[in-house]
Structures are given as structure tokens and as C-alpha cells.
Amino acid sequence: MKLSHLSETLIGSEIVKLGGEIREKIRQGERIYNFTVGDFDPSIFPIPKELEDAIVEAYRKHFTNYPAAEGNLDLREAILSFMKDEQGLDYGTNEILVASGGRPLIYAVFRAVCDKGDKILYAVPSWNNNHYTHFVGGEHIVIEAKASTNFMPTADDIRPYIKEATLISLCSPQNPTGTTFRRKELEAICDLVIGENERRGEGEKKLYVMYDQMYWHLTHGEIRHFDPVSLRPAMRQYTIFIDAISKVFAATGVRVGWSLGPANVINKMKVILTHVGAWAPMAEQKAVAHYLANREGIKKYLSHFKNEIEQRLRGIYDGFMQLKNEGLAVDAIAPEAAIYLTIKLDLTGKTTKEGEKLQSQADVTAYVLNAAGLAVVPFYAFGADRSSPWYRLSVGTCKKHEIGEMIGKLREALQKLS
Numbered sequence: 174m175k176l177s178h179l180s181e182t183l184i185g186s187e188i189v190k191l192g193g194e195i196r197e198k199i200r201q202g203e204r205i206y207n208f209t210v211g212d213f214d215p216s217i218f219p220i221p222k223e224l225e226d227a228i229v230e231a232y233r234k235h236f237t238n239y240p241a242a243e244g245n246l247d248l249r250e251a252i253l254s255f256m257k258d259e260q261g262l263d264y265g266t267n268e269i270l271v272a273s274g275g276r277p278l279i280y281a282v283f284r285a286v287c288d289k290g291d292k293i294l295y296a297v298p299s300w301n302n303n304h305y306t307h308f309v310g311g312e313h314i315v316i317e318a319k320a321s322t323n324f325m326p327t328a329d330d331i332r333p334y335i336k337e338a339t340l341i342s343l344c345s346p347q348n349p350t351g352t353t354f355r356r357k358e359l360e361a362i363c364d365l366v367i368g369e370n371e372r373r374g375e376g377e378k379k380l381y382v383m384y385d386q387m388y389w390h391l392t393h394g395e396i397r398h399f400d401p402v403s404l405r406p407a408m409r410q411y412t413i414f415i416d417a418i419s420k421v422f423a424a425t426g427v428r429v430g431w432s433l434g435p436a437n438v439i440n441k442m443k444v445i446l447t448h449v450g451a452w453a454p455m456a457e458q459k460a461v462a463h464y465l466a467n468r469e470g471i472k473k474y475l476s477h478f479k480n481e482i483e484q485r486l487r488g489i490y491d492g493f494m495q496l497k498n499e500g501l502a503v504d505a506i507a508p509e510a511a512i513y514l515t516i517k518l519d520l521t522g523k524t525t526k527e528g529e530k531l532q533s534q535a536d537v538t539a540y541v542l543n544a545a546g547l548a549v550v551p552f553y554a555f556g557a558d559r560s561s562p563w564y565r566l567s568v569g570t571c572k573k574h575e576i577g578e579m580i581g582k583l584r585e586a587l588q589k590l591s
Contacts, residue, residue, distance in 0.1 A: 183307060187554030191538075195548045206579040207548045207570060211348060211512070214570040218423040218481070221474045223467055227460035228427070236456040242447045243439075244271020244431065245455070248462040252431050255465045260389070261403055262414075267436045270443050271458065273428040275387055275417045277451030281442035282383045282413050282432070283309045283340070291339035291378075296326035297556030298563070300348040300385075314338060317558065323352035323506055324515065324563075328361035335369045339378060344385040345399070346392065346510030349555050349565035351486070353392065353509050356399050363405040370411060381438070382408070385415040388511035390475060393483045396509045410435050413442075418461060420511070423478065423569075429453040429461045485568040485576065486514050492580035501587045512569045516549065519562040523590040531590075534560055544586035547579060 175181070191209060199205050219225070243249070249269050256262045272278045279301075287293060289310035295302035296316040306313050314334045318324040325347065343362070345354040354362075370379050382401060389398040401408040417430030430453070432442065446452075453461075465471070486508035493505040493516055504517035520537045524530050525544075531537050534551055541547045549564040557563070 205546045208566045209548050209550050212425050213423040220424045224464045227463045231456035231459040236459045240452050240455045243443050245458045248458045251462040251465040264433045270432045270439050273451045273453045274430040275415045278432040281445045284445050285441040286340050286381050287311050292337045293340045294338040295342040298552040302342045303556050324350040335365050341382045346388040350515045351511040351513030359399050360404050363401045363408050367407050382412050388420050390421040392510040429457050485571045488576045514566040516564050516566050517562050526589045545582040
């Protein structure tokens with residue numbers, strides 16, 4: 174039976190499809206190193222104990238009714254205090270919206286800003302911009318980011334399309350690459366946006382930037398996080414932030430996210446989500462409001478958490494560099510942030526021991542899964558060209574002792590190719 178045009182044309186997730194294949198292999202007893210999921214194994218990366226206790230206590234106090242549509246006032250005030258202290262962003266209670274994680278907020282941004290046919294600019298690889306653009310019937314302006322810029326879009330990439338766009342979707346630290354904007358490059362992009370909005374007439378729709386900074390706490394080494402409003406205060410009226418506890422506290426299932434932005438946009442997003450009903454649960458809101466005041470506890474948690482993530486990213490990166498030095502057709506970008514490592518498996522055209530030629534990147538993905546038990550997500554699952562040899566590797570479920578094993582299995586599989 175025929176359904177809506179949206180449901181008939183919406184593309185399923187390549188990651189979900191790959192995940193189903195992996196689960197079936199694990200069910201059949203195969204040894205799989207599953208680095209696909211942008212999530213955490215709670216037995217390795219639990220949420221902060223103080224946050225867990227606060228959630229349990231909130232339920233015991235029967236905080237089980239509807240929260241405020243924009244988020245409870247105590248939580249909004251706690252988030253605003255936290256963001257001002259930690260990032261220097263100074264917003265009012267009418268400039269913040271709380272929801273059940275980042276996804277409904279991203280959906281609300283697209284819905285609040287974009288009409289059918291509006292041009293939405295985003296780079297690939299990136300997470301779900303293609304799907305959200307499709308949701309609102311927008312026109313895709315897609316920039317294919319390059320390895321030379323660590324797969325981050327540049328002002329030069331954006332400049333040719335700036336006069337056409339209604340929304341620019343940016344993310345840093347970026348999913349899937351784990352790479353970040355450098356200060357000068359983000360400043361250059363901001364200057365383009367400011368200049369374009371000054372050019373547009375009084376009755377013309379302004380150009381907005383959605384800035385997803387879900388991983389901004391999780392930078393590694395000397396890497397610093399930058400945002401449009403801190404760099405260019407004039408960007409405040411055009412920037413809508415997406416943030417949450419999902420990644421910073423390994424709390425993907427707790428579902429508390431927030432958006433900061435111009436009051437007029439935030440209010441329209443609130444109206445949209447009021448009808449969707451994507452509220453963060455009352456008890457979790459109470460618990461997060463309580464926990465965000467514990468600055469010393471948060472600092473202690475993050476110190477350990479980031480160190481554990483970085484050890485895994487660095488260990489796998491070093492392993493890939495060793496394989497590369499051995500003359501094998503792999504590469505990786507040094508870890509910068511988040512829980513992701515960008516790796517390269519440049520194996521198309523090679524032949525397996527059984528005489529089968531790896532004719533496509535999909536064949537490569539299947540080969541490393543079957544021959545090495547290595548499950549990673551190809552960049553084409555994030556909108557990149559299907560011939561791209563680059564992949565996202567996520568360490569949220571990685572056990573440190575598995576790293577050497579995985580590198581060894583991958584070495585054996587690569588050495589069998591000719």
C-alpha cells in the first residue's frame with residue numbers, strides 16, 4: 174500500500190544495517206571487534222556515580238510527571254551557569270530549550286528555520302544532515318570535505334554557496350571524524366556568515382548556523398574547542414547550539430540535551446517540540462540540575478574519562494601507523510577529539526587469497542569484517558562518495574586488551590591480499 178512521499182523516500186541508516194550484520198555474526202559465535210557504535214559500554218564507561226544516584230533519588234521522590242515544555246527552570250539555570258563557567262557563553266533562560274537529547278533539537282532547528290526548497294549547506298562525511306534535510310524537503314548543498322583538511326569544511330568550500338543557503342550545519346568535534354575546527358578557519362566561516370547577513374535585505378530570511386558541539390568536552394592533547402559566538406559575538410543572533418550530557422558523561426541513554434540560541438528561534442523550536450513531545454524525563458532533569466552544580470566531581474570524572482578514551486584512540490592510531498610503516502595499505506588521522514578515529518583502508522582492486530577481487534569499498538568493508546573480525550563504519554554511510562576508503566572507528570565499547578589482538582588480526586588479513 175502506498176504511504177507518504179517522506180516515508181517512501183527516506184533512506185534507512187547504513188549504520189543500523191551494518192549493526193544488524195554484526196549482531197548476527199556475534200550471535201553465531203564469531204569473534205568481532207565492534208568499533209561501529211557511537212555509544213558506550215556502561216561496564217567500561219559508566220555514567221558518573223553521583224549522577225546515577227541523583228537519578229534514582231529523583232524517581233524515589235516521584236518526579237514522574239510532565240516537565241515544563243522548555244525544560245524545568247532549575248535545569249535551565251544549572252545548564253546556563255555551567256556553560257557560562259566552562260565555555261564563557263552567557264545566555265538567558267528564554268534562550269535555552271531542553272529536550273530528550275540532541276536529535277529532537279536538531280530536528281526542531283531544521284523545522285524552525287527551513288521551508289521546503291530552502292538550500293541547506295553541509296559537509297560530508299557528517300552525521301545525518303542528509304536525512305534531516307530530506308525531512309524538511311530542503312535542497313542539499315553538499316561539500317565533500319577532504320583528508321587534507323582533516324575532513325572539516327573550510328571557508329573556501331562554503332563561499333561559493335553562501336548567497337543561496339538558509340542554514341549551514343556545522344559540527345565540531347565532528348562525528349564521524351573526531352576532528353575539529355581550528356580557530357582561524359572557524360573565524361573565516363563566521364565572517365562569511367556575518368557578511369552575508371549584512372548583505373541580505375530587511376524582509377529576507379537570514380542565514381543561520383546550527384553548531385553541534387556534542388563532543389566539545391572530549392578534546393585530546395593540545396586540541397582546543399572553538400565556537401562561533403565566542404570567536405565572533407555578532408554570530409550570537411545567527412547561531413543555534415546543540416549540546417547534551419550524552420557524550421560528556423557517557424550518558425547516551427539518559428536523554429537530556431539542550432539548545433542555546435536567539436530567543437525567537439528557540440521559542441519556535443519549543444512550539445514544534447511541544448507537539449512532538451520530545452521532553453527529557455522529569456527525574457533525569459532533576460538529577461542533571463543537581464549534578465551540574467558539582468563542578469569538582471565533574472572535573473574529576475572528566476579527567477579519568479578523557480584519559481581512558483585517549484589511551485584507546487592513541488593505541489589504535491599507533492597500531493595503524495605500525496601497519497602503514499610495514500607497507501600495508503592503511504592510514505589514520507591522529508586523534509583530536511570525541512570517541513572516534515578516522516582510519517583508511519585503501520584496498521579496492523586487491524585480490525583475496527581465494528582469488529576474489531575487492532571491486533568496491535563495500536567489498537573492503539565486508540572483507541575486513543569477515544577476515545579480521547574488524548567492524549568499522551565506512552564514510553559513505555555518512556554521505557561521502559561510495560568510493561571513499563575512509564572509515565569511522567569508535568572506541569566507546571573498546572576493551573584495551575583487544576587493541577593488540579585487533580591490530581594483529583588486521584595485519585594477517587591485509588597480508589593475505591595481493
